[in-house]
Amino acid sequence: MTDSRIAVAGAAGRMGRTLVQAVTAADGLALTAGTERPGSPFLGADAGELAGVGCLNVPIRARLDEVTDAFDCLIDFTTPAGTLEHLRSCEAAGRSMVIGTTGLDAAQRQTIERAAQRIPVVLAPNMSVGVNLCFKLLEVAAQVLGDEVDIEILEAHHRHKVDAPSGTALKMGEVIATTLGRDLGAVAVYGREGHTGPRDRATIGFATVRAGDVVGEHSVWFVGEGERIEITHKASNRMTFARGAARAAAWLAGRPAGLYDMRDVLGLNH
Numbered sequence: 001m002t003d004s005r006i007a008v009a010g011a012a013g014r015m016g017r018t019l020v021q022a023v024t025a026a027d028g029l030a031l032t033a034g035t036e037r038p039g040s041p042f043l044g045a046d047a048g049e050l051a052g053v054g055c056l057n058v059p060i061r062a063r064l065d066e067v068t069d070a071f072d073c074l075i076d077f078t079t080p081a082g083t084l085e086h087l088r089s090c091e092a093a094g095r096s097m098v099i100g101t102t103g104l105d106a107a108q109r110q111t112i113e114r115a116a117q118r119i120p121v122v123l124a125p126n127m128s129v130g131v132n133l134c135f136k137l138l139e140v141a142a143q144v145l146g147d148e149v150d151i152e153i154l155e156a157h158h159r160h161k162v163d164a165p166s167g168t169a170l171k172m173g174e175v176i177a178t179t180l181g182r183d184l185g186a187v188a189v190y191g192r193e194g195h196t197g198p199r200d201r202a203t204i205g206f207a208t209v210r211a212g213d214v215v216g217e218h219s220v221w222f223v224g225e226g227e228r229i230e231i232t233h234k235a236s237n238r239m240t241f242a243r244g245a246a247r248a249a250a251w252l253a254g255r256p257a258g259l260y261d262m263r264d265v266l267g268l269n270h
């Protein structure tokens with residue numbers, strides 16, 4: 001079988017470089033294209049050399065639409081605006097996409113949903129196996145504990161992260177709210193200050209820390225009378241996300257158009 005040809009958008013970024021390493025190390029995948037934002041100082045550099053895996057003869061380009069013949073699947077961990085631009089190119093060329101970008105608004109998600117009627121897309125705010133297992137554990141915890149507990153979601157990330165709460169924390173909130181029949185938009189509390197009054201049990205609280213080089217930590221507290229359950233995931237390096245994205249790209253080969261998430265890739269959606 002021939003290797004799936006993979007492009008990495010944002011190939012000079014923190015995730016981009018790690019994705020190049022993961023794709024290069026994966027069986028059945030070959031890195032055949034890489035892009036960066038127009039004006040990036042890394043345009044023209046070799047994606048493999050930048051990622052520390054040796055020369056791959058893949059020069060980083062500024063425009064994805066000029067290289068769509070060179071790949072089957074795009075892995076995109078960039079910015080919401082960049083991802084939407086890349087989505088248009090992939091839809092026009094019939095290429096699949098793995099999207100890890102977070103901070104997407106409702107309209108941007110709808111655009112992705114529409115495009116996924118024509119091309120296969122995996123969209124997930126966290127590609128690690130552990131976090132996707134945590135989503136399952138959260139469903140069970142919410143089912144068992146129901147309205148008997150207060151629920152708080154705590155997350156911490158590095159100082160460069162630009163969106164808050166993290167995409168993972170929001171997804172955790174959605175999983176819990178859906179399980180409990182609540183509307184996250186109505187019950188989410190994003191930080192507290194001043195005279196807040198006592199806590200309303202139906203709310204789901206979010207707390208965000210941004211500091212130093214924290215890779216990504218999420219903890220959900222279910223707090224009742226006399227006991228507290230914590231479901232916690234700590235990522236200690238970015239390769240856990242990158243390996244998941246490479247796995248998703250391999251899984252997409254030959255799939256029909258549709259919007260999938262990491263739980264589909266990992267077989268956790270049954």
Ligand SMILES: NC(=O)C1=CN([C@@H]2O[C@H](COP(=O)(O)OP(=O)(O)OC[C@H]3O[C@@H](n4cnc5c(N)ncnc54)[C@H](O)[C@@H]3O)[C@@H](O)[C@H]2O)C=CC1
Binds near residue numbers: 012
């Ligand atoms: N789903 C997951 O498992 C994970 C998702 N993320 C998300 O991935 C995104 C990127 O995170 P980092 O790598 O830490 O950020 P970063 O800022 O280090 O990298 C983003 C890269 O994309 C490039 N870029 C921006 N616009 C572009 C465009 N139009 N075309 C090509 N390249 C473009 C930037 O120049 C930069 O090099 C964030 O939204 C983050 O939350 C991060 C880790 C895991």
Ligand SMILES: O=C(O)C1=N[C@H](C(=O)O)C[C@H](O)C1
Binds near residue numbers: 161166167215
């Ligand atoms: O920006 C990051 O770094 C991360 N972002 C993702 C998110 O917003 O959930 C996933 C991971 O925690 C790292």
